[in-house]
Amino acid sequence: MKSHVWRPLYVVLFVVATILVVRKIVVPPDFGIGPRGYMYGWHRPSNEGEWQKVTVKYRTTEYCKKCHRDKYDEIKQSPHANIACENCHGPALAHPEDPKALNIDRTRELCARCHFRLEYPTSGRGKIRGIDPKTHNPGLECVTCHWPHDPRKEGHHDHAQKLL
Template identity: 40%
Template sequence: MSHAWRPLFVIIAVVIIIFTARIIIVPSDFEATNGDYKYQWHRVSSEQDWKDFPVKHKGREFCEQCHDEMTATVKGSGHTNVQCESCHVQFNPDKKGHPIDLKEDFDYLLEIGIDRSRALCKRCHTKLVYRPIPKIYIKNRESYEDMKLVDPTEHNPGIECIECHDVHRTEFK
């Protein structure tokens, strides 16, 4: 047999390996069916996996059930775009604590509490030299506005922001 055939055998072997590997690796329910997707191919059982995925953040409609006045205040303020959970979900045990057990009765998975430190506000309001000032659409004012940023080393250092700013109304105390 001519030596020229040998590479052909190698190629055939590689192709067989690829097809065998594909049978093993690709899940059996990977199909182009059942879905309103642009590219139909997907693992059909993944739809159920995502339905079963526990939702952690529930948005302010959830808080509104009991905090309707507070929610209305925030919706009408400069913080209209900011979810309660962006400020009230706490990982620090000292800052956790919600008077009602939301886990038991509502299957709520996050810890709610209050952080009164400058660090909370600095997370979003610090002027950063390397970051262009974002334009934010403020829904209740129907206008695009520059994000209001401060340099925390110059803007009243040493005093908690909430001493002067009412955070829910975004007005002065």
């Protein structure tokens, strides 16, 4: 064969060899090894100690329910029943020792994460009632008119004022 065939082949073999050498140097030896043998994934047995030192910032809805049973019961009867408290109220790690540690997000952007109208009616998100934030009361926060724990309730304004 002529050199115009061998040169590209050598380049490809060099690139593949380089990738394999770099992978051997960079990727830890126990990466992808699990109890059932080799598998893809991010778990490394040698890394478990590092993860045990990570401080978890979030608690659970069960934690919130202990002191806020009325709010818990209210939201569990609403369309927002599957939303964890900390999705809107922020991580509860320092709560209740420091009640101001909870950063309650009242922005339109928070609500728009789920309520921005999607054009995909067959997706799970397509079943959520959506709005166009540019035309639906622009300039107002959603809590001005809607009580987040149960947006179906009458008198949204009364409940929403409690949040402000």
